[in-house]
Amino acid sequence: MTTSLATTRQQPLLPVRITQKSPAHRFLQVFGIALLVALAIIGSRTNSFREGQLTQALIYASAIAGLNLATGYTGMLSIGHSAFFGIGAYTTGILVSEHNWEPLVTFLPALGICFVFGLIVGLPALRIRGINLALVTLALAVAFPEVIDRFPGVTGGTQGLNIPLLQLLPPKWTGISIADRFAYYYWIAAFLLALVLVVCANMTRGRTGLAMKAIRDRETAAAAVGVNPAWAKVLVFGVSAALTGVAGSVFAMYLGSLSADASFTLTLSITLVTGLVIGGVATVIGPIIGGLAVIFIPYWTENLRQGETEGLFFGVILIVLMFVMPDGLVGFAVRISRHVLSVDPQPPKGAGAHRLAPLVPPTSEHHTENGGKEMTPLQRPTQAIPPH
Amino acid sequence: MQVFLERLFDGISNGAIYAALALALVMVFRGTGTINFAQGEMALFTTYIAWGLTTKNIPVVLCLLIATIAGFTLGAVTERVLVRPIEKRSLLATLIVLLGLFLALNSLDGILWGNQNHSMPSLFPNGVNSFISVDGARLYWANLGVWLLVALLVGAMFQLFNRTRLGLHMRATASNRESAALAGIPTGRILLLGWGISAAIGAVAGVLFTPLNPDALGLGEMFPLLIYASAAALFGGLDSPGGAVIAGLLIGVAESMLSGYVSAIGGQLQEAIAFVAIVMVLLIRPQGLFGSKEVERV
Numbered sequence: 145m146t147t148s149l150a151t152t153r154q155q156p157l158l159p160v161r162i163t164q165k166s167p168a169h170r171f172l173q174v175f176g177i178a179l180l181v182a183l184a185i186i187g188s189r190t191n192s193f194r195e196g197q198l199t200q201a202l203i204y205a206s207a208i209a210g211l212n213l214a215t216g217y218t219g220m221l222s223i224g225h226s227a228f229f230g231i232g233a234y235t236t237g238i239l240v241s242e243h244n245w246e247p248l249v250t251f252l253p254a255l256g257i258c259f260v261f262g263l264i265v266g267l268p269a270l271r272i273r274g275i276n277l278a279l280v281t282l283a284l285a286v287a288f289p290e291v292i293d294r295f296p297g298v299t300g301g302t303q304g305l306n307i308p309l310l311q312l313l314p315p316k317w318t319g320i321s322i323a324d325r326f327a328y329y330y331w332i333a334a335f336l337l338a339l340v341l342v343v344c345a346n347m348t349r350g351r352t353g354l355a356m357k358a359i360r361d362r363e364t365a366a367a368a369v370g371v372n373p374a375w376a377k378v379l380v381f382g383v384s385a386a387l388t389g390v391a392g393s394v395f396a397m398y399l400g401s402l403s404a405d406a407s408f409t410l411t412l413s414i415t416l417v418t419g420l421v422i423g424g425v426a427t428v429i430g431p432i433i434g435g436l437a438v439i440f441i442p443y444w445t446e447n448l449r450q451g452e453t454e455g456l457f458f459g460v461i462l463i464v465l466m467f468v469m470p471d472g473l474v475g476f477a478v479r480i481s482r483h484v485l486s487v488d489p490q491p492p493k494g495a496g497a498h499r500l501a502p503l504v505p506p507t508s509e510h511h512t513e514n515g516g517k518e519m520t521p522l523q524r525p526t527q528a529i530p531p532h
Numbered sequence: 533m534q535v536f537l538e539r540l541f542d543g544i545s546n547g548a549i550y551a552a553l554a555l556a557l558v559m560v561f562r563g564t565g566t567i568n569f570a571q572g573e574m575a576l577f578t579t580y581i582a583w584g585l586t587t588k589n590i591p592v593v594l595c596l597l598i599a600t601i602a603g604f605t606l607g608a609v610t611e612r613v614l615v616r617p618i619e620k621r622s623l624l625a626t627l628i629v630l631l632g633l634f635l636a637l638n639s640l641d642g643i644l645w646g647n648q649n650h651s652m653p654s655l656f657p658n659g660v661n662s663f664i665s666v667d668g669a670r671l672y673w674a675n676l677g678v679w680l681l682v683a684l685l686v687g688a689m690f691q692l693f694n695r696t697r698l699g700l701h702m703r704a705t706a707s708n709r710e711s712a713a714l715a716g717i718p719t720g721r722i723l724l725l726g727w728g729i730s731a732a733i734g735a736v737a738g739v740l741f742t743p744l745n746p747d748a749l750g751l752g753e754m755f756p757l758l759i760y761a762s763a764a765a766l767f768g769g770l771d772s773p774g775g776a777v778i779a780g781l782l783i784g785v786a787e788s789m790l791s792g793y794v795s796a797i798g799g800q801l802q803e804a805i806a807f808v809a810i811v812m813v814l815l816i817r818p819q820g821l822f823g824s825k826e827v828e829r830v
Contacts, residue, residue, distance in 0.1 A: 221627045268814045275567050275770070276814055278627055279762050282569075286759055287804035294804075360624075410755075414635055421628055453643060459636025466618060466629050 159486040169487060180432075184334050188327055195330055196398075197439055202333035203395050205435025206340045208419045210387030215417070216426035217348050218380045219360030223413040224265060224281030227288035228258045228385040230408030232392030234292065234299055237402045241307045246315070247397050248332070254393040255386045262385025266378040285410040292404035304403035312397055329398045336394055337432070340387050345428045347383070356380060357426075388416075418458050421465050424472030433473050537669030539792045540785065545675045545744060546760075547784020548682035552737040553761035554768065554776035555689060556730040561770045562706035563726040564619060569630040570610070572758030573637035574731045576751075578603040579738035580645050583652050583749055592655050592739075599735045607731025608724050616723070642751050649750035654743035655681075678740050685736060686777055689729075693773065702726060706771070756803060760787070763806045767813050769823020779821065783809075 162168040187198045207229050214220045235254040239245040268280050292299045299305055314320040314328035347353065358366035359373045367373050396402055415438050423434025441461075442454050469476045553571065560568045568574075582599035586592055614633065619626045656662075656677035663670040693699040704712040705722045713719045741757065742748045764783050768775025787802055819825050 215624070219622070219624050221624055223631065265811075268811055268818075275561075275565070275623065275627075276766060276818070279567060279766060280811060280814070283759060283763070283803070283806060286755075290802075290804050414631060417628065417631060418635075425624075453639060455635045455639025456643065457639075459632045459634070459639060462632030462635065463614065463629050466625050466632070470621065470625060 159482060159484050161486050161488055163488050164490045166490075172485075187334075188330055192326055195326055197443065199326065199330045199333045199398055200395075201435040201439040202330070202337050203391050203398065203435070204416070204419060204438055205431045206333070206337045206391035206394070207388045208416050208423065208431035208434045209337070209340045209344050210384045210389075210391065211416050211420055212384075212426065212431055213344060213347065213356075213387065214381050214384035216420060216430075217353065217356045217360065218377060220266075220377060220381060221278045221417075222281040222381075222384070223278065223410065223417060224284035224288075225385070225388045225416050226408050226410060226412035227284045228261060228388045229392035229395065229412060229416075230288050230292070230402075230404060231261055232258050232389030233396035233399075233402055233408065234305065234392075234404075235389070236393040236396040237305045237307050238298065240311050240396075241305065244311070247312060247393075251336075251390050251393050255390050258389025258392075259382045259386035261389075262382035263378055265385070266381030281413075282410075285413045289404035289409055292408075299404070300402070302403075302405060304401050304406075306401045307396065309400060312400055329394070332397065333394050336390065340391070341428060341431075343383075343387065348426075348428070414458075418462055420472075421462055422472055424474030424476075424478075425470070427472065427474040427478070430472050430474040437473075534668040535792075537666060537671075539788045541669070541671050541675050543785035543788030544781065545678045545784070546741075546787065547781035548678055549737050549741040549757065549780075550760045550764050550784050551777040551780025552682050552685060552733055552740075553757055554764035554780045555686065555773055556733040556737070557761055557765040558768075558770060558773050558776045559726050559730040559733075561765070562773075563702070563723050564611075564615060564626075566615075566619070566623060566626050566630065567762060567765075567770075568727075568730070569627065569758075570633040570637060571730070571734055571761070572754035573634050573641075574603060574606050574610070575734035575738035575757075576754040577606065577637050577641055578731075578735035579652070579742055579749060579754075580641055582735075582739045583650055583742070584645065586653050592653050596655065596736065596739045599739055600732045603735030604728040604732040607734075608728035610731070611724050611727035615727070616720070638751055647751055649747040651746050652739070652742040652749050655740070658743060674744060678744070681736070681740060685733065689733075689773065698722075698725075759803055760784075760806060763809065766820055767809070769820030771824060772820065772822040775820060775822030 162172075188195065190198070207225065210228075211222060211225045214222050214225075232254040235257050236247060236250040239250040239253065240247050265280060265284055266277075268277060293302050295301065296303065312325070313322055314325055318328060320328045348356065355366065355371040355376055358369070358371055359376055363373050392408075395407075399407070419434030419438040420431065421434075422437045423432065424430030438458075441457070445454075445457060465472065471479070553575070557567060557571055560566065560571070578599040581602050582592075582595040585595040585598060610633065614629050615626060618629050654674050654677075657673045662674075663672045664676075665671070691699075693703060701712070701717045701722050702725070704715065704717055705719045705726075709719050712722075737757075738754065742753065760783055761780065764780035765776045767783065768777070768779030783806070787806075790805065791802055813820065
């Protein structure tokens, strides 16, 4: 596969066609990642206030990416992820302040504990479908702050839990000075987000990803082709909860003091869902946009509003987006960009004629075969299967 | 005994409200196959309208009527404008739209009526001394009135479902929309009506519930109600109106007794208990107590 750009020869100029995993595609991928890294570096050079906002946005982005696994890819709406975020945060908070753990090390137990909680909450999915799970998560979101307040001995209750600042300072090996500690949190949040996105990208590709999307789009059909929807859903819910939880851990480090009534209520869950919808349901980088949106939109519109219009604003955004841009900004951008650049799947190996395809000037038939536009996640069920 | 009876009375009053809201949720679920997250906020919106009117010295009965009509309109418009175009796409999309409505309505309430709590005048005599004594326990007229009105409402709904042509159409649409449409039932109009009636029930529930406690009308008022009502709807079986009513009453009484007698649970932890109860019931009997088993045709 020498150059795949050759395929544009007899085609209209746009879209430019490249083949998956071809050098050109690889180059674009590397370029995209480099761009994200560059943006991350630029972000760290801003003033400390902006850096704080960006840190929060990165943390939310990780949490949204976790939510995306359950809600976006597998179709299980969760409005209980605020609880997992909170469980992660309190795990870190308690281990650091009470047991003198190194904050970064607490990420592992936070992952584990949230995974287990996710499994428990997802368990009803073994026996029930769709709507009921959403209700269970709703109740979870409501119950979490109550439970935290109920056990003030462990959690600080309504007083909140303060993590001594001394224990949250950057360790010496980082070379970050105490004055720059917010840069430390920023980079932790950035690295964590990168890790979370890699996990999500890997999970949602290949067999697992196909199984998840099959469950979302048509559960019965998924079961018929050998996916066990119940277990797949429970496991995805566990992983989703774990990723959101570890984002909570970073949040605990960043904030330094935790109060369930202020930070981990249903409002947070709805914020995460809003971010997911704005960024793009079932897209890998959608959560980044979503995280930025839920932090910066309220901030920028602060001057416009009188009173508490934030809820109205986000509520209307949710509704309008579902109608006009159901795949969020990223989904929309991807759809538009297909007119400019189209990544064709690699021809299957062993199909002799196809292996030579790039060397032979392709016929227009070849294009209609491969170049069909992929439908977007929230549209797929209707377009593939008539509504009942 | 006296304390027990008073707790029982309170429990039944709350339970009656949960039952009414659960019935509203079930109606929407049977028609559209989704939980209306915004049910509570719709009720709050109409309750605010009723309260706003009472401050202008309009009789409470009239306010109730107007709120009910407003509720019906709100429900019907929601179905037609927001739900119907989106429900074909996916359940997830519908739920997100309803979540958006939940958020927007609550915020709109705050913008229109401010975030202070208000007391709402009652339909019934509501003085300190307006009670009858049952075995030494006080049974307030306000409680009795709630029981009576909810009983009437539920009775009327069951008459509607089971005795009228419209009810037959509603049941047919709920059980199989395509077949119903083929049999000549205007399913669109039936769904519109179902959502309208459901929101109207919510409006009545809101106007009845709010005066039971002083300073109860606030932005956060309806949310716990929604939690209990959806617990009741799940417990009774999402597609069973009778189950929803029974479960609503049970949850109301259980809540009152638990918070009264089990000090460990008191006050704060009630909603958490409701959550655990939901999960337990769903694990053992996913279709709820009275619901029908979900069967999927491939």
